[in-house]
Amino acid sequence: xxxxxxxxxxxxxxxxxxxxxxxxxxxxxxxxxxxxxxxxxxxxxxxxxxxxxxxxxxxxxxxxxxxxxxxxxxxxxxxxxxxxxxxxxxxxxxxxxxxxxxxxxxxxxxxxxxxxxxxxxxxxxxxxxxxxxxxxxxxxxxxxxxxxxxxxxxxxxxxxxxxxxxxxxxxxxxxxxxxxxxxxxxxxxxxxxxxxxxxxxxxxxxxxxxxxxxxxxxx
Numbered sequence: 001x002x003x004x005x006x007x008x009x010x011x012x013x014x015x016x017x018x019x020x021x022x023x024x025x026x027x028x029x030x031x032x033x034x035x036x037x038x039x040x041x042x043x044x045x046x047x048x049x050x051x052x053x054x055x056x057x058x059x060x061x062x063x064x065x066x067x068x069x070x071x072x073x074x075x076x077x078x079x080x081x082x083x084x085x086x087x088x089x090x091x092x093x094x095x096x097x098x099x100x101x102x103x104x105x106x107x108x109x110x111x112x113x114x115x116x117x118x119x120x121x122x123x124x125x126x127x128x129x130x131x132x133x134x135x136x137x138x139x140x141x142x143x144x145x146x147x148x149x150x151x152x153x154x155x156x157x158x159x160x161x162x163x164x165x166x167x168x169x170x171x172x173x174x175x176x177x178x179x180x181x182x183x184x185x186x187x188x189x190x191x192x193x194x195x196x197x198x199x200x201x202x203x204x205x206x207x208x209x210x211x212x213x214x215x216x217x218x219x
Contacts, residue, residue: 009176010105012040016073019047019063020093022056022083026162027110031077034169037185038177046070048092056082067096076104079165080111080131087116094120106172108157110165117158118143127153131161132202133217163200166191 015035017028028045036043047053047063054060065071076097087093097120101107109117114130117123118141128143129135129151138145150159150168152175159168170191174182186192202210 010074012042013038013074013105014071015041015043015075015077016046016065016070016100017043017077017079018093018097019045019053019061019079020083020087020090021054022081022086023053023079024081024111024162025055025057025059025061027079027081027113027165028061028077030163030165031108031110031159031169033189034166034173034185035075035077037188038173038181046073048090048096067092070096070100073100073104075106075108076100078109078113078116080109080113080115080162084112084116088119097122106155106157106176108159108168108172110159110168111161114138114143114158115141117156123156126156127151128156128158129160129164130158133161133214 017032019028032043035041044065045061045063046065046067048067050063050066052060053063078097093116097117101122107117107122111131112134114123114128115134115137118138123138124142126143127146128138129146129148130138132147135145135147148160149164150157150171152171157168157172159165170182170186173185199205
């Protein structure tokens with residue numbers, strides 16, 4: 001889902017992925033693969049402190065820049081994950097988002113990363129998506145929750161849960177740099193989803209599975 005706004009793309013865009021302890025790796029890796037392959041683009045990981053940051057599954061990922069020494073960014077990308085809950089009270093992370101948002105062309109998120117954008121006051125009056133289990137929480141930040149794979153509303157773009165990061169990134173590339181480039185990137189990565197079963201969302205999954213996942217996410 002998208003609402004139109006056309007902006008000439010920068011020639012050498014820089015995408016900054018804001019990571020934190022216990023973020024979900026796929027939230028970053030999916031769109032990183034897309035944005036990092038835009039001609040002339042730079043994609044980098046940014047954290048409160050530069051160095052190794054552990055994902056929710058314990059994988060160590062190195063942030064190249066800290067909030068204090070981060071270069072100018074054309075796009076902010078905020079992932080979700082279990083650690084997102086603690087970051088809602090992290091004034092340094094929220095202040096970084098608030099300070100950088102007016103200077104960025106696009107403010108984006110994947111999964112529950114949209115809740116961090118909301119907590120920073122960056123989604124009020126915007127439509128946004130999120131992981132299905134947390135979608136309704138967006139309303140408390142003045143956003144309009146939309147149950148879609150991705151949502152682009154003016155200069156805000158948000159993906160649904162985890163794997164939707166690939167879809168949102170391709171959609172944004174198509175919007176800004178044109179569909180031919182987005183299609184070429186999808187082809188190069190052989191992005192042609194064909195899941196082994198029809199699931200992945202409460203609307204098409206059995207109630208016992210949905211209940212079990214809700215319980216696990218609650219823990």
